Amino acid sequence: MDNPYGGNKKWMDWERHPSPQSKQFDAPLRDWRTAVLKRDNHTCQSCGSTVFEKLEAHHIYPVATHPQHKMKVRNGITLCHECHVASHAFHNVMNKLKAV
Numbered sequence: 001m002d003n004p005y006g007g008n009k010k011w012m013d014w015e016r017h018p019s020p021q022s023k024q025f026d027a028p029l030r031d032w033r034t035a036v037l038k039r040d041n042h043t044c045q046s047c048g049s050t051v052f053e054k055l056e057a058h059h060i061y062p063v064a065t066h067p068q069h070k071m072k073v074r075n076g077i078t079l080c081h082e083c084h085v086a087s088h089a090f091h092n093v094m095n096k097l098k099a100v
């Protein structure tokens with residue numbers, strides 16, 4: 001596992017809005033995403049954006065390395081698309097969370 005956060009497009013797609021008929025997106029994960037967004041009041045936890053269409057649920061511990069935390073709401077954080085991309089690219093959010 002060289003870089004579990006950066007450039008892992010597969011997991012990012014997984015955390016995003018599913019299209020209504022998406023077969024790749026299983027129902028339990030959709031519930032997880034909904035629960036994470038609800039807990040965070042549908043607000044990006046990085047920049048404060050509340051544009052619903054842009055909000056995505058990000059796994060704090062990546063599923064790739066921590067599959068056991070996949071469905072835990074506590075392992076989720078609401079990010080808008082821009083912050084989500086940034087978090088995967090630069091680990092910004094990860095580092096911020098670790099510092100708290």
Ligand SMILES: [Zn+2]
Nearest residue numbers: 044047080083
């Ligand atoms: Zn944001």
Ligand SMILES: [Zn+2]
Nearest residue numbers: 012015058059
């Ligand atoms: Zn993510």
